Amino acid sequence: MLADPARAVSRLADLTERAWHALVAPDWPRLRALLEADIAYRSRQLADGGLERLFADLRPALRWTDGTLTIRTSVVPAQTQDLDGRGVLLMPSVFVWPDVVSGFAPPWQPTVIYPARGVGGLWREPDALAADALVRLLGASRAAILSGLEEPASTTALAARHRLAPSSVSAHLAVLRAAGLLSSRRQGHQVLYERTPLGMALVGGG
Template sequence: MGFHYRFAPADLLRCRFAISPRWETAEAVRVLLLPRRHAYHLPWLSRIRSAAAGLDLRPLWLLMPAKGHNPDLLSPPPSGPSVTIEEELARVRAAAGDPEAAREDLRRSLACTPGALESAIGARMLEDPARAVQELADLYERAWEALVAPHWPRLRALLEADILFHSRRLAAGGLEALFEGLHPDLRWHGGSQTLTIERPSHHDRELGGQGLLLMPSAFVWPEVVGGYDPPWQPTLVYPARGIGALWTAAAGPAPQALAGLLGRGRAEVLCALHEPASTTALAHRLGLAPSTVSAHLKALRAAGLLLAFRQGHQVLYERTPLGIALTSSAPQA
């Protein structure tokens, strides 16, 4: 039993990571459907309560069954490692070009939620699936703007840090170490070259040379999700590391001794880098102008306290061993 991804030799060379703002938006909408299951996100739920009240999310909720089919046309896997919400929603809207395929995808999903097919909303979707796709894409866009976009720098920093961590695990221990570190429900069987998600049902997916797309998610916790039937890119979505501290307030001020050595601003930037982050993410986290953070980062890097590396379209910064030692040993005032 279980969901089995079966690898051919070519697939082993084509495993890669991606971040999807559209997926995070969909899962944020799902959290609102079942908020009590997501204690980690209670601070976020409190912050977006008034914005969420202005959205009618019922059409999306009808297509999010507790068990069963979620429409692939509404959630195509990202086409690259760091796509924009505009690019992803354009792909969703393109599904309106094949109304019959859209109708069948929507019908399969609606059939998994009791009463959805017979509801006025469900019937309207199936009556004109091309219009339904456009309206659903528009609703996702409004949900993104209200629920996710204001918090995207923080979310993206978490997801990028997760990819960096697991990329290093892959480099150190290979695919077995990578897969076994993603989620407790995952099992890698090296002899048969199969990755299994432990499930009560049975499903097989031959990767067929496409490889496996790995997507960290803040809102999918505590589940790991596999899916997409051919011809879609096989994809595995897993909970990102560090979500327990995602919505917590920034740590207190930098230790006085470290501030005296480096200056208050540089010390706070150095202390805020408990995970690799970009200039924009740090500015958002600390409430500083990006230009100010950039100047501090440049000085800290020149002093040998930070390293910089490229992740997709962004430059991320992390502490060197000396930077770690300084932030770990400096006494509080």
């Protein structure tokens, strides 16, 4: 490897690509949907309550106080980092849990990697999330979409999560929205769907 660095880098890149296609690519639509939903949720937290609300809901190990980010960890000894205006990149991940991973050494962008919201239910089959009564009322696909909508999501994200065609998901969403169980709002180039109070009550059995 040291004798021919260029060849070693090429070989590592090839192995990384193979690993991606074998281990990650088959589930990437589902993973990406979860990550995008987390980013949308965190963006709303930041817009509604600033950094205090964002970090208060992010992870117990993270705390934002008077312009200082504190990360509690049992692995890294206590230390202080001055970011010199470089900011902090917050990155959701499905591969870290329950702790956070951080890196602040220059010249890299200071980064905090945290478990994405909802990662605990990532591998549950969507239909298993819906109660039998809800399935009988709405049908399996609509019940799965409604009960699995823990955070706002787009048609594309829901199609990937439930392994359905986007056109089918769009039709289901239209029915659920017409029934008053979902609402929609535009965020950037996406339309996000979320449960209404009626939808929440129906899923919760209230």
